[in-house]
Amino acid sequence: MKIVAWSGPRNLSTAMMYSFGNRPDFEVMDEPFYAAYLAQTGIDHPMRGEILSNQSFDPSAVAALCAATPKIHSYQKHMAHHMVPGIPLDWARDAVHLHLIRHPARVIASYGAKRDQITEADIAFAAQATLYDRIGGLILDTADLRDNPRGMLAKLCAELGISFDESMLEWPAGGHRADGIWAAHWYNAVHKSTGFAGPEGPLPRVKRDDLLAAAMPFYAAMKARAIQP
Template sequence: MRLLAWSGPRNLSTAMMYAFAARPDFDVMDEPFYAAYLAATGLPHPMRDEILAGQPTDPADVAQLCQARPKAHVYQKHMAHHMSAGMPLGWAEGAVHLHLIRHPARVIASYGAKRDEITEDDIAFAAQATLYDRFGGIVVDTSDLRNNPEKMLRKICAECGLPWTDAMLRWPAGGHAADGVWARHWYGAVHRSTGFAGPEGPLPQVTRDDLLAAALPFYRALKARAI
C-alpha cells in the first residue's frame, strides 16, 4: 500500500508520519516534493538553499521515487500546496489518500509563529480541497486525533485495511532518519515528543481575518466528511 497523507502546514502531519514510522511494516517519506516546489515557485522559504541541495528538484524524478515501495507499505507525508505549482499527479493514482485537516485559526496562529508573511497558498486549504475532489479518501480532523489518539488511529487503520498495533502511539524523542533537512526549523516540538499531545485549548485569536474567511469554507466542507 502507498498511503498518501495530504495536509497543510502545522497540522500534526509530522506526528502522524512518526506514528506510521513506528510500524515495522511501513517506510515513510517526508515531503518529497518540497525542493521541486521551491524550484518551481522561487519562494523564499526558510532553509531554501539547504532544501534545494537536499532533494531532487525535477518533478518527474520525485514522482518516480513516490511510486517505489521498499517495504510492504509506505506512508508519504505531502503538503497539499506543493502540488499547486503544476506538479504531476499521475503518480498518485491508485494510492490510498489520507487528508489531515485542522481548524484554520489554529493553522494560521501556529504558522504565523514561524513565518512573518502568510498567504492563502501557504496554508493550503484550497489546494487540499482540490486534491480531495480528485482522489477522495479518508478525512481526519487532527483535533479528534489529539482528543483520542488510539481511537482515531484504530479508525484510520480499519479504513485502510491495516491491522492495529499500539506501536503507533509512541516514538523515540529526537526525530526520525526520514526527516527532511528543514526539520530543525519546523519540528522542534515533535522532536521533543514521544507521542501525540493532549487536547487543544480554545481557538486562538488571529489577526488575519482574510485568511480565516478564505479557509473556513474548505475546512468545513472537508470536516463534514471526516471519519
C-alpha cells in the same frame, strides 16, 4: 499498501508520519516534492537554499521515487500546495489517500509563529480541498486525533484495512531518520514529543481575520466528510 497523506502545514502531519514510522511494517517519506515546489514557484521559504541543495528538484525523478513499490507498507507525507503546475500526480494513482485537516485558527497561529508573512496559499486550505475533490480519500481531523489517539488511529486503520498497532501511539524523541533537512526550522516541538499531545483547548485568537474567513469554508466542507470520532 501505499498511503499518501495530504495536508497543509501545521496539521500534525509530522506527528502522523512518526506514528506510522514507528510501526515495524511501515517505511515513511517526508515531503519529497518540497524542493521541486520551491524550484517551480521561486517562492522564498525558510532554508530554501539548503532544501534545494539537499533534495532532488526534478519533478519526474521525485515522481518515480514516490511511484516505486515499497518493500513494506509506506506512508508518504505530502503538502497539498506542493502540487503546482509542472509537478505530476499520476504517481499516486494506485495509492490510498489520507487528508489531514485542522481548524484554520490553529493553523494560522502555529504557522505565524514560524513565518512572518502568510497568504492563503501558504496554509493551503483551498489547495487541499481542490485536491480532495480531484482524488478523494479519507479525511481525519487532527483535533479528534488529539482528543482520542488510540480510538481515532484504530478507526483510521480499520478504514485503511490494516491492523492497529500499539507502536503508533508513541515514538522516540529527537526526530526520525526520514526527516527532511527543513526539520531544523519546522519540527522543534515534535522533536521533543514522544506521542500525541492531549486535547488542544480553546481556539486561539488570530490577527488575520481575512485568512480565517478564506479558509473556513474549505475546512468546513472537508470536516463534514471526516472520519467521525
